[in-house]
Amino acid sequence: MKLVIALLLLVIGTVAFHFLSPWWFTPLASNWGAIDDTIGITFWITGIVFVLVNLFLAYCVYKFRFKKGHKSDYEPENKKLEYWLTGITTLGVVAMLAPGLVVWAQFVDIPEEAKIVEVVGQQWQWGFRFPGADGKLGSADNPFVSTTNPLGINPSDPAGQDDRLVLSSELKLPLGQPTKVLLRSKDVLHNFTVPQFRVKMDLVPGTISKLWFTPTREGRFDILCMELCGIAHYAMRGYVHVVSPQEYNKWLTTLPTFAETQQGGSGDAVAGENSYISCGACHGQQGEGNASMNAPKLAGLSDWYITRQIKNYQNGIRGSHKDDIFGQQMVGMAQILADPVTLRNVAAYISTLEETQTTNTVEGNADKGASLYVTCGACHGRQGEGNFALNAPRLAGQQDWYLKRQLTHFKKGIRGTNAKDQYGKQMILMAKMLTSEQDINDLLTHINTF
Template sequence: MAIALGILVLVVVTVLFHFLSPWWFTPIAADWEFLDLTVDITFWLTGAVFIALNGFLIWVILKYRHREGLKAHYEPESKKLEWWLTIVTTIGVVALLAPGLWVWGKFVDVPDDAQPVEVVGQQWHWNYRFPGADGQLGQADIALVSPANPFGLKADDPAGQDDIVVNDAVLHLALGQPYKLVLRSRDVLHNFTVPQFRVKMDLVPGTTSYQWLKPTRTGQFDVLCEELCGIGHFAMRGAVVVDPPEDFQAWLDGHPTFAEFSGRAEPDVTAGRALYATCSACHGPGGEGNEMLNAPRLAGQQPEYLMRQLRNFKHGLRGASSDDPFGMQMAPMASTLRDDAAIANVVAYIDSLEVEAPAGTITGDTERGAKLFGTCASCHGKQGQGIWALNAPRLEGINDWYLKRQLQNYRQGIRGSHPQDLYGKQMNLLSGMLRDEQSMNDVVAYINSL
């Protein structure tokens, strides 16, 4: 009796949990209601079978419980029962599979008016590419990937010259426009997922896959990688913004074509020297940094990282929090660089500077720090040299007091809190492994030893 009662409680609690639970799909934002319907059908069918089987089990326990004078009847075979089980099971399997096959048929049948968009995944970042006026995406080759050609496009392919490159983790789409997302990986297996869109697909190295959708409401939605792709998998985030068509077109027009991106003029180091005169007041004439002015060393840092940080300061992604007074000091200084060309020029000049690595000011357990740095090394390199392909800056040779302050800012959410600072959000998550100040001291002391 106790077993039957326990099974009954289990069934009741399970059913109540399903209907009363606040956890369910996020509101859909694409024309894929069929997937929700398929899942609902699966829940109803499996739920009915769950209740029926447990109800039958309760009935069997009660009816055939041990009683004095009763003897069990042994019947090893029953063709009637086997036929009924075969028929009912077949109906159930067909009811489960048929909706999925129907939806899969729609999934692989891309509408003729779907606009192609390339999604490029890498550890741990997303990039995007739109076709130009010819409506075709140019050819790409992973072997051609470099800081000057992050998509690896073939320069001799005329179809790729007008492709619009979005070297950013935020993708914009137009409301009501069907899209075919062509998926490509630069390194390992990834999976492009926007929960509100319902559709998802793996990115397989060496080939391309695809999914299609039509956005049905405006808003910003998270992009997730739902394939274990390495130590930073959980922090591989991006965003999709669905805009009205006119806003989408304005956003798209603000990005360069591949021809414009690859044909940019080389930075002017001489012009950069003049622009750096303002920076030198704090960061020093040789980019050596000045702790008294809370200005870190700039010489030796990766140019791509410096350019991104100057843009972040300029556009309010960094230095907008009142809890970051030193960042607030940098924001107006970055605004003196009027455009990307000026930023490129001053960064090119900084890249030409050479100074000795600063002396360490923080002590800690370097042996313990080496173990903690094992996670950091996955992005920043074993020697803290930085890896541009992972958007990870150089750590070796950077002022230790500055590194510690940035780790504190990440942990406290002072830095990386802006919704468009996706790399900052990655560091918010990863800096959580340093649970206290001593851990920060240890890892920074180890970086000093590199």
């Protein structure tokens, strides 16, 4: 009898949980309401079967419970029952599969008028590319990836010169326009998903997959990776903004073309030496850093990282938080390098500076820090050497007091909370894995051994 009651409670609790649960589909924002319909059909069929099977099981447990003096009747075959079960099961399977096949036929039939956007995934971020005036995307491949060509566009393909690039995880799409999405991976398996659009598709290295949808509601929606792609898989986030066609067209014209991104060239270190004098007043003329001025070491950092951080200060991505006192000071200094050529030259000069030995200021357990660093090393390298492909700066040789301050700022939201700071958002999630100050000290003590 206890088992009968348990089965009845299981059915009642499951049904009640479904109708009272706060977890439902996000509101639909695309043309794929048919996908919701197929899921609904599957749910109702499996739900009804679940209820009937468990109620039947409860009935059998009660009806045929052990009774002294009674003996069970063994019936090895019942063709009539088997025919009924086979027929009902077949109808149920067909009812679940047929709608999905119909929707899939629509899903792979991409409208000719659909606009094209390429989505490029890598650990652990997104990039996007639109065709230029010629309406065609240039060819691309991973061997072409470099510091100045992060999407790996073929520089010899004329069709790619006018392609417009989005080198961040923020994408805009026009309302009501069918959109064809080409999916490409630079490293491992990823999966592009926008829950409100009800579409998802794998990004497979070495091939291009595709999907399509029509945005039907303006708003800002999450782009997620739904394929376990490594240790920071959960931090691989992006956003798609569905806006009016007029706003979309205006935004599209502000995007740089591939040709424009290649015109900058590398910086002139000799020319950058004079411009660095102002920086050296705090950071040291050899980029050695100065703790008394709260100025970190610059020697040893890559020019691409220096350039990005200066631009972040110039654009208010860093130094805008009220508690980031030293970052606020850097905002004004960064404006000295407002000219892109001057900035490239200074970054090139800094990359030539020879490193000097730093003085350790934190004490911790290096062995415990080694286990904590496993997560950090996935991006920053096993020896803290940094990794351009993952946009992770070098940690080896950096002053521990500065690293400690930055980790604390990420944990407190002083750094990384700006909507445009995509890498900072990831670092907030990673820094929160360090649950105490001792964890930070242990980690930094390990980094000091590099």
